[in-house]
Amino acid sequence: MFTINPVSAEFDTDIQHKIDRKAKPVGALGDIEALAFHIAKVLGKDQPIITQPKMMIFAADHGIAGSGVSIAPSEVTRQMVQTFMAGGAAINVFTRQVGLELEVIDCGIETPFTADSGVIDQRIGAGTEPFNQRAAMSLDTVKLGFKKATDRVEYHHQNGCNLIAIGEMGIGNTSSAAAIMSALSGFPAADCVGRGTGIDPEAFKRKQGLIEDALLLHRNELDHPLKILACLGGFEIVQMTAAILAAAERGMLVVIDGFITTAAAMLAVSINADCRDYMIFSHQSDEKGHYLMLEFLQAKPLLKLGMKLGEGTGAALAFPLIQAAANFYNDMASFDDAGIDL
Incomplete structure (x- = not known):
């Protein structure tokens, strides 16, 4: 009825490495990091951008x-x-x-x-x-x-x-x-x-x-x-x-x-x-x-x-968190970018 490809785990290590190398302690953004990981898996590991939501x-x-x-x-x-x-x-x-x-x-x-x-x-x-x-x-x-x-x-x-x-x-x-x-x-x-x-x-x-x-x-x-x-x-x-x-x-x-x-x-x-x-x-x-x-x-x-x-109100209220997770993944500097040796 619907042909759906399971989300690939091929780039999981790369995605997690990118998240972990951001200029912050590992895991410091908690669930936002998990959400960013999810978004990157679905929309692409390089620069997952939400478009026309x-x-x-x-x-x-x-x-x-x-x-x-x-x-x-x-x-x-x-x-x-x-x-x-x-x-x-x-x-x-x-x-x-x-x-x-x-x-x-x-x-x-x-x-x-x-x-x-x-x-x-x-x-x-x-x-x-x-x-x-x-x-x-x-x-x-x-x-x-x-x-x-x-x-x-x-x-x-x-x-x-x-x-x-x-x-x-x-x-x-x-x-x-x-x-x-x-x-x-x-x-x-x-x-x-x-x-x-x-x-x-x-x-x-x-x-x-x-x-x-x-x-x-x-x-x-x-x-x-x-x-x-x-x-x-x-x-x-x-x-x-x-x-x-x-x-x-x-x-x-x-x-x-x-x-x-x-x-x-x-x-x-x-x-x-x-x-x-x-x-x-x-x-x-x-x-x-x-x-x-x-x-x-x-x-x-x-x-x-x-x-x-109902009405989608919870989904609308969560949307800024979804945007924040994508922006964190795409825009936050890494330790390498910042010249920090850790």
Whole structure:
């Protein structure tokens, strides 16, 4: 489905030597050095430069939202996308601050936007089916979403982009992400289901029960990641999964945001494990289960700020650290440059 080259270890010694010979004690920049090593492995050992980076927010509605699993109704998905396009959301503030170009992709919001809205139209439906009652979508819909997302990543790649950051918007999508997490990892739903943006105890209990019902309903179909997406996924999670795989196929870095985007990362790894080499995990969110996801993927996040907003906000906040690591590797003098004999 995707032909992804594992990141080569051929130049690991050269990359580490360059980092160690910088004018500082070995290891003194801690995780920034590890991040620089990762960037150099993916983008090239000589001078890895991040070019034309993009923040891609994938948005869609979820049928499960009608069962009261969120503090907000489905209409808020569209309202928040309108806020993104008006420049007033947290992700707008943070992407402006760090110089990260933002685009918003409609993967299947209930009510579509007009052609002049600025929203990228990659619709594959108008909200999923309630996955506790029937499959969220068909396999053909999953495959259509993969094609649309792959085409969009290819567009950015052709225009010189070598890093994408992934964000999302979709009322009810923590339910889908929790169900996907359980299906892929084998963790019980109780370990995967959180309170999202702050549901009360009664709604939380209902949410956990609905996800347990869905896992039981679809138990005979959860043996392949595409089938898991069809049964439990969201249109935005489908396209995020494909975007991760498509970016890795093209040798691009992929910055993963929080709980929902990490569910897409889990799916991507289950489809082609080599895509894991291209991922940078921006932060550990405060959503229950996210730390288990990160452990499952053997991922060390750059930040832990108690966030649970989504939108790509954690990825945007981590972007200056990614830039700093690349700039450190490229621009900091070595002991040899400085004439220091150590």
